[in-house]
Amino acid sequence: MVTVECCLAVSGWPRDTPTTAGEGKLLTIGLLLWFARELLLRHGVAPSVTGLGFGPATVERHTVAGVLAGGVTLIALILTCTQIRIFLFEHFPVYGPGLSGPGNLFEEVARYAWTSVVEELLLTAVVVTLLVAARRPAWEWLLVAAVLRFLPHLYLGLSGMDTLLLGAGAAWIFYRYRDVLPLIVAHFLYNTVILDFTAQLPQRWAAVVLAWVAAGVVTVVAVVSPGSAPSPRRHPAKPTPRH
Numbered sequence: 001m002v003t004v005e006c007c008l009a010v011s012g013w014p015r016d017t018p019t020t021a022g023e024g025k026l027l028t029i030g031l032l033l034w035f036a037r038e039l040l041l042r043h044g045v046a047p048s049v050t051g052l053g054f055g056p057a058t059v060e061r062h063t064v065a066g067v068l069a070g071g072v073t074l075i076a077l078i079l080t081c082t083q084i085r086i087f088l089f090e091h092f093p094v095y096g097p098g099l100s101g102p103g104n105l106f107e108e109v110a111r112y113a114w115t116s117v118v119e120e121l122l123l124t125a126v127v128v129t130l131l132v133a134a135r136r137p138a139w140e141w142l143l144v145a146a147v148l149r150f151l152p153h154l155y156l157g158l159s160g161m162d163t164l165l166l167g168a169g170a171a172w173i174f175y176r177y178r179d180v181l182p183l184i185v186a187h188f189l190y191n192t193v194i195l196d197f198t199a200q201l202p203q204r205w206a207a208v209v210l211a212w213v214a215a216g217v218v219t220v221v222a223v224v225s226p227g228s229a230p231s232p233r234r235h236p237a238k239p240t241p242r243h
Helices: 002-010 022-042 064-089 105-133 138-160 162-177 181-199 204-224
Strands: none
Touching (some): 022 105, 064 138, 064 162, 064 204, 105 162, 105 181, 162 181
16 A cells, blocks of 8 residues: 555656546545445444444444534644744755646546545544554554555655644544544545634634634543444453353
């Protein structure tokens, strides 16, 4: 996976070509969901551990408090990383060939959906789930998630260093709430709506502060709400024999 990501990043992929059109992105999302499911099952981990699916074990994870806490916290983190990237852009050059220009609305929405699924499902939820199941230490899966998030942004040079913080932060948020769905939705909403809105604000750091305040409030609500952060069930309890 690391080798593939390095090759894609150095080549400046994805570009605006017929193979990366909106239709291709949407079709690829379906394959990515299947791949994630098969990868987890291959390692003996139930896909419901990530919060994806429609069974009872998955639905019970989608508490309002937990979903809001995970999603709002990720948005606050992305806003912070965006401000860091703006600062880095001003001080370090960017490797231009990796940058792609805006396409039509459908292609943009499809690309944002594809990016949200890849980065939050594969590079965060699947990585953390498998390494935690393998009983690896926290620093290891935080580091792996951070590096995997950074590698596709190598074309940004040092200006993309903020993705290390974003990758580690997203991994911790997923580990805390064990629900990838709010991360995917929050990432998609940020790219499609929130980024353009905050870019028009005269004080963008004010939006960052407000986002963290909101994240703190919903996190407190999630902590005091029962069942807002379920733990993965490794081994189901055996029924007690009746006498």
